[in-house]
Amino acid sequence: MSTLEVSPVETGHEAPSGNHAPAVSNDFSIQVATVNGSGSQTANTVLLRALFQMGIPVSGKNMFPSNIAGLPTWFTIRASKDGYVARRKEIDFLVAMNPETAREDVLKLESGAAVVYDEPLKLDQLRSDLHFYPVPFDKLVAPVCPEAKLRKLVRNMIYDGVVAWLLGIEMPEVHRALVKQFGKRKAKAADLNWGAAQAGFDWAGNTLTKTDPYRVERMDRNAGKIIIDGNSACALGAMFAGVTVVTWYPITPSSSLVESLIGYLKRFRHEPETGKATYAVVQAEDELSAVGMALSAGWAGARAMTSTSGPGISLMSEFVGLGYYAELPAVIFDIQRVGPSTGLPTRTSQGDLLTTALLSHGDTHHPIFFPGTAEECFSMAVEAFDFAERFQTPVFVLSDLDLGMNSWMTEPFPYPEKPLDRGKVLTxxxxxxxxxxxxxxxxxxxxxxxxxxxxxxxxxxxxxxxxxxxxxxxxxxxxxxxxxxxxxxxxxxxxxxRRYVPAPLLDRREGARVGLISIGSSGFAVAESSDQLWKEYGIATDCLRLRAYPFTEDLKAFVQGCERVYVVEQNRDAQLLGLMRLELEPELIAKLRSVRYYGGLPLDARTLTDEVVRQEMERA
Amino acid sequence: MSTTLNPPSTQKKTNRLGLEVLNYKGSKTTLCAGCGHNSISERIVECFYEMGVEPWQVAKLSGIGCSSKSPAYFLGQSHGFNGVHGRMPSIATGALLANRNLIGLGVTGDGDTASIGIGQFMHLLRRNLPMIYIIENNGVYGLTKGQFSATADLGSTLKTGAPNQLPPFDCCVLALQWGATFVARSFSGDKRQLQALLKAAIAHRGLSVIDVISPCVTFNDHEGSTKSYSYVQDHEEALHELEFVPYYSEIAVDIAEGGVQEVELHDGSRLRIRKLDRQYDPTSRMGALAALETAEAQGEVLTGLLYVNTAKPTLLDLLNLIEEPLSTLPENRVRPTRAVLEQVMEELT
Structure with a gap:
């Protein structure tokens, strides 16, 4: 392991308050900084699941590079007793495993945060206002993993053990999560990893003195809930919508949607008697072909779909215009990433709104569904297939990388009760x-x-x-x-x-005169920000989360009922607000203000709150 | 409706389905008088009528260009799809995935296939999608008034006299190299050969590529063009004589006739290949490539069945699909049960 050259930095912070700090229970975020390809995903998922199993609301976000191996990656886990699942900007608990980023990661922390790190990195010399826990990973991993080539992977489990001891995560839950992760077929791998986790836990118990305030306590908020990513939820929705033709071209962050779907279809969509498939999946040569196949399959009566992201949407433009004009049904999932052009392929955005709404030359308009939760990824996927056939047109389901690739807690999905709507087909x-x-x-x-x-x-x-x-x-x-x-x-x-698309969701607060409008994954941060605005600034807000384009009449009524409305979105050019401008009357447009975040990370509530407060102050 | 188009009459000539040739016609052509494409449309009408193909089972598929307009002029009782430029292969693929029982009849041009659409063409070849893919090849863009396409021969001239300086794509060479299982070249003016090839293509299970030299009377029929009627007539070199014997024919065929090779096609029909003045084995892909290479060097337009392979699985075989069309499966066969959803949810807890 390379060592990092470090020099003490004057931070001006005071020494950590140590044992005197009041305990912070079930309300913090952990960040694990590693190198991609180092196999940390298992350790991070186990940590997330163990917290989930202890009944504490959690969310997990992977910030990864567009690269196979060797570049920095960060996984954050947020535990929130209040059930907030948006990204939290502040990191309370850092696990610094990547020598390349360790220095910057540590310098960015707020005073009082805790740092678990690989001992040779000597990070404790950087600051004096943090809680440092050096761990000799190499020394600990050797005895529990005799096979040297596996050590790189297994050493990650040691931090699970250390973190479990520091935070009070119950080790039986860590074990359960491990078994769940590896399944019965990989019992040997599970045992190996369990040994490492235990070694970390025992070592920490014998060696470390806890000085930071963060800890977990068992709760009961997750009974019956599941953890799933939005792409898998869309895939399940497609399968239960009775999809028959799936044509696609690989692209981050959409590939896992179809890959997950293929997995489900292989298990559940072969006729038991013959073993024959009731679906066809074709990996096309590009997105032009993928959408061409989907649209003509829809023409010929299949429930057809494709899935892509921004660059693919651009390529699909001509065919989607044909779909609009010749009236061909197909469902197009767009898991948005940061554009323009190749942009930031592994970062999240809501930058494809205008493109998809008006895709292709001439006068075109396409319906769009905006799922905002994993449950909606499922239910809207189901609904999109009905909608495409009912209206004989391409339907976009606009998800994003945050919703699609990150882990979300949700109630189990309800079985679709409505029979398939195949639309107006003459026999x-x-x-x-x-x-x-x-x-x-x-x-x-x-x-x-x-x-x-x-x-x-x-x-x-x-x-x-x-x-x-x-x-x-x-x-x-x-x-x-x-x-x-x-x-x-x-x-x-x-x-x-307009009369058949999913209606928006309204969340009212007594006495509110200010409105917050959002779509998709922004809703999580908006809900939390609304609480912050109320608790910290006394600003009461009504929240409206739009769930489809064309907008329903509810939008007009909402804007009418507010003095001013902040339109929250994750792009530079206020695309959602732009679409509203096309539909609302001038006196309503005058009430709209814009709050935009376009840094590529999932939107967090604090950024939003600060910006709304700034604009409110400016007004006052 | 068929009852109005096809009044009961014992006098009318009908095929084995009881349909008249009228049932296979389309609307009036809007292409130029004398256009080779019109002859090909006529052959399509004759062949589908004579073979007794159910018109409602056919999907006519095309891209953009003069050739791609022609599906409106034949098989009026078949669904047609005139898509976007160069993308007919993806349209054909989607339609056949949705309904494997459709008979895919693609009609495209040299611009549509060899220029803008060469990528999709190559991948269609690779997939061996079971369909008929007719290239109406005139070496020129007609609808945009006379620019070279990528099949224009080296040295062939425009009407202005400007020579083509780049070598052509030979769609048959591409088809042979990348996986088509029935590859033929013909000439829109060779009625007999084109009929036999079309019928054989209908009987074949796999991708049938028929590159038909189809002169453009308006923009590419002048002295100096290598895709003119007179040039092709002067340089056509038929590989063999073809006789198509449909599976339902009651005519007994001699088995051991000298110089005749017989290929049995998917539906039981047979193609009898009578040798002319050369040895040619259309089951040899390398032989086909060599023959095309030689012909090109000698300035010959080699026509006939270049290659046939009746054994290779198609894309639809590889997908292990159920026998009936996916498009009309009832809900209980495409929406898994409540128990399945409960099982998946349990796994995610």
Whole structure:
């Protein structure tokens, strides 16, 4: 292990208050700084699960580089007795395993934080206002892991043991979490890791003196809950929506959605008698092809989807315009990362709002669902497939890296009770009764025509699908009236959607005159910030989390009821506010203010609170 | 409806399904008079009619360009999908994934396939998607008024006299190299050969690529063009004579006729390949590549069945799909039970 050259730094901080500090129970965040590819994921997940099993609300976030091995990565675990799961900016408890970042990691800490570190790094020389716990990892790992090549992986479990002792995490829970993590088939690996965790725990008990105030106490807030990442939740939603065709191209942070889906489909979607698959998954050559396959599969009657992130969305642009104009159903998951261009591939953002809402040339508008929790990743995935077929159009499900790849506690997902909605599809029997049909005629006044599927055994079933101008019988046309009628009908269809998209969620506080509007994963920080604004500044806020585009009438009513509204979003250009501007009247637009965060990390409540307070002060 | 299009009459000529040729026609062509593509459309109508293919089982798929407009002009009782430029392979793939019983009939051009769409074409080859892929190859962009495409031959000239300075992609060479299991070249003016090849392609299970030289009368039929009617007529070199014998035919076929090779296709139909003045084995991929290489050096347009492989699995075979279309599976076969969700939730606690 390389040693870090350190020199004492004048921090101006006072010495830590040590044993005199009042205990901080179940309200702190742990950050583990490691090198990616070093196998720390297991140790971090075990730590998270052990806290979860002790009934303490937790959330886990992985801040990782776009790299295979050797670059810095940080995993943060937040324990919050109040149930806050957004990122916490302040780190209370650092496990410094990466010599490259250790110095900076330590210098960034707030006074009074605790640091567990690899002894040779000599981090205690950097500051005098922290609680330092040096651990001789190499010395501890050798006896519990005779195989030298495994030591790099196993030594991570030693910090689990040390941290468990320092915080009071119950070791039987660590053991349970380990067994859960490795499963029955990898019992040997679990034993090896358990040995390391125990060694860390015992060593800490015999050697360390606890001086920091952080500790855990068993609670009972997690009974019946599960831990899942948003991408797996979307995958489950897709499977329970009855997805039949999945076409995709790998891209961070969306790949794990399809990979998780493949895992579930292999287990649960083969016919028991024949072993044959009731689904097809094809890894396409690029995103153009992936979305082309999904849209034409939707055309031919499949419940079809693709999943991607920003760069893929850009590539899909032309085909999605075809999907809008030729009216082809498909579900497109966009797990947003930081753009523009390649941007920060492993950082989170809400930067694809305008792009997806208006994707492709000409007048186009696409419906978007904004899941804001793991549960909504599941339920909205289910709903998106119904919606795509009901409205015969591409539907975006806009998640993000934070929601998609991080671990969230949630209630177990309820089984979808609503039968599949396959939309307006005419069968052979229908055609026998009708005699004929016009594909793009607005028979019901909702803007949605009737379609037939290729393979329908009837002489009148066929129609011609095209991205060129077409009349209501799907015939080629360049006539002005045909074109306008069709475009007006598409606009009518979009208006119909407004009544069927998921409605926003409203959280009211007595006496509030200020509103906070957000979408997606911002909701966690908004809820916490709303509490901070009230408790710390006496500012009462109503919170509205929008869950779909087009916006419902609730948005107007909410803005009308507020004196001013802060629109919270994770991009530079206030894209959500921009979309609202397209729909609201000027007197309502005048009430909108913008709060933006675009640093690539999950939004935290403090950043939000500070910014709202700043703008409120400016106003006063 | 079929009853209005097909009034009961014993006088009308019908195929084995009882359908008239009218049931296989499309709307009136809007392409130029004399366009090679129109001849190909006629062959499609004849072949699908004569083979007795159910029109509602066919999905017509195309990209953008003159060729890609043509699906409107045949098989009016088949669903058609005129997609985006160069992306017909992905449209075909999605449609056949959704419904494996569809007969995919792709019609594309040289710009659509060899220029903007070469990436998707290559990956379609690699996947051996079971479909018919007709390239209406005239070496020129028609709809944008006469620019070279990537199949234009080296030295071939535009109407202005400007020569093409870059070598062409030979779509048959690409198809042979990257995995198509039925590769043929033909000429829109060679009615008999094109008919036999089209019928054989219908009978084949796998990706059938038929590169049809189809002269553009408006922009590429002049002196100096290597894709003109007269040039192709003068330089066409047929590999063999083809006779297609459908599986339902009652005609007995002599087995041991000298100089005739017989290939049995997926549906039981047979392609009888009668030797002309050369030895050619269409089951040899290397032989096919060598023959094309030689022909190119000699300025010949080699036509006929270049290669056939009836054994290679298709993409749909590899996916281990159920027999019926995925598109119409009922809810109870695509939505797992409540117990499954409960099991997954339990694993995540």
């Amino acid at each position: 052979e029997e229908d055609l026998n009764k009708l005699g004929s049909f016009a594909r793009y005629r607005d028979v019901d006044g909702d803007g949605i025509g009737y379609r037939t599927l290729p393979g329908t055994h009837h002489a009148a079933a066929a129609y011609f699908t095209r991205g060129s101008g077409h009349n209501d019988k799907a015939q080629y046309t360049e006539r002005e009236d045909d074109y306008r009628n069709n475009m007006d009908r598409l606009a009518r269809k979009f208006e119909t959607m």
